[in-house]
Amino acid sequence: MTKYKIKPLAPDKVKTYSLKSRKSKVDTxxxxxxxxxxxxxxxxxxxxxxxxxxxxxxSFIKRAKKAKEGNKPIIFALxxxxxxxxxxxxxxxxxxxxWISALALNGAGIIHDFEIAFxxxxxxxxxxxxxxxxxxxxxxxxEHLNKAIAxxxxxxxxxxxxxxxxxxxxxxxxKDLSLLSCAYDLNIPVTVHVALGTDIIHFHPDVNGAAIGKxxxxxxxxxxxxxxxxxxxxxxxxxxxxxxxxxxxxxxxxFVRNRGSVLKNFSTAVFDFNLHYRPYENVVRxxxxxxxxxxxxxxxxxxxxxxxxxxxxxxxI
Numbered sequence: 001m002t003k004y005k006i007k008p009l010a011p012d013k014v015k016t017y018s019l020k021s022r023k024s025k026v027d028t029x030x031x032x033x034x035x036x037x038x039x040x041x042x043x044x045x046x047x048x049x050x051x052x053x054x055x056x057x058x059s060f061i062k063r064a065k066k067a068k069e070g071n072k073p074i075i076f077a078l079x080x081x082x083x084x085x086x087x088x089x090x091x092x093x094x095x096x097x098x099w100i101s102a103l104a105l106n107g108a109g110i111i112h113d114f115e116i117a118f119x120x121x122x123x124x125x126x127x128x129x130x131x132x133x134x135x136x137x138x139x140x141x142x143e144h145l146n147k148a149i150a151x152x153x154x155x156x157x158x159x160x161x162x163x164x165x166x167x168x169x170x171x172x173x174x175k176d177l178s179l180l181s182c183a184y185d186l187n188i189p190v191t192v193h194v195a196l197g198t199d200i201i202h203f204h205p206d207v208n209g210a211a212i213g214k215x216x217x218x219x220x221x222x223x224x225x226x227x228x229x230x231x232x233x234x235x236x237x238x239x240x241x242x243x244x245x246x247x248x249x250x251x252x253x254x255f256v257r258n259r260g261s262v263l264k265n266f267s268t269a270v271f272d273f274n275l276h277y278r279p280y281e282n283v284v285r286x287x288x289x290x291x292x293x294x295x296x297x298x299x300x301x302x303x304x305x306x307x308x309x310x311x312x313x314x315x316x317i
Contacts, residue, residue, distance in 0.1 A: 026051060042316030053297060060295045061311045063267045064099070064235050072233040072266075073101040075226055077249065079240030080108035083179070084123045085302040088116060090309045092182045099312050102226045103160070103183055106244045107194040107216075110163050110180065111201060114145055117167050117178035135200070142204025153211035158219040160190030189226060191219035193248045220248065227252040230266040238283045239271045240301055246282035253287040263287075269295040271304050 030050040035043070045061065048054035067074055076091070094100045105113075115122035118140060129135035145163060152162025164184030167175050175181045183190045194216040196202060196209060227249070230236055238245055256263050268288060270279040275298060284294035297304060311317060
């Protein structure tokens with residue numbers, strides 16, 4: 001016998017209803033479809049369940065296709081990890097086929113892109129190199145990029161255009177795999193947004209902080225012009241940048257609206273292998289008037305970006 005004076009409630013007076021009459025979030029019509037293994041990419045995407053990320057992915061692909069058909073911009077903002085996991089060929093193909101109208105990179109992006117073009121390899125072993133101070137000391141990376149930046153500053157260019165012009169005019173053996181070079185040849189704008197002190201070229205002998213700041217700021221205002229054009233159906237995609245590019249995007253949105261420009265009815269998406277605060281808040285949530293216009297997809301870049309590229313290029317989705 002319990003010593004408590006308060007008695008438990010009993011379920012005997014609970015009012016129930018038929019499960020068949022209840023509105024539910026999931027039903028069999030939204031389930032995944034079984035595949036044989038020989039289907040097209042369009043059939044593969046269609047087989048995703050119309051639930052959560054499966055539904056979102058199909059919706060985002062349709063929005064991107066509508067943007068391309070309507071000649072609206074599709075801007076890809078890329079963290080350097082995208083380059084480091086071997087995705088340059090896919091990004092270049094999307095540029096050539098009209099799926100990317102502009103690129104935004106952080107400072108590390110130009111480093112890895114240059115090293116691919118110049119040497120065919122990149123991404124040093126930081127743990128091994130930093131023990132004796134050799135991390136970031138590759139001579140050609142600092143020399144070529146800092147000289148391109150200084151030259152671009154004198155011409156009042158943006159950083160992306162300055163480096164793109166340098167690689168494009170070079171005889172580097174792998175420049176066909178350079179995002180900056182291919183974008184320059186295609187006349188696709190590339191903006192580069194630098195945080196001073198974060199990149200290895202900032203401690204090389206040829207570094208010029210004034211030049212870096214000047215042409216990176218030029219790129220910020222070019223980026224603002226690109227963001228302004230998202231109004232009415234454009235698409236902005238942040239891939240693998242957790243801090244710098246989401247912050248730059250948020251400031252660009254505010255700047256554009258402060259000037260009196262209308263910036264609404266556009267879509268954003270983040271592709272990353274973790275859920276990060278700034279991409280979610282600054283790309284998916286805060287800039288948008290409609291919460292349904294923002295998407296967040298979690299997965300490894302080396303899997304998700306090939307899936308995205310193939311889905312965009314499929315004519316049947």
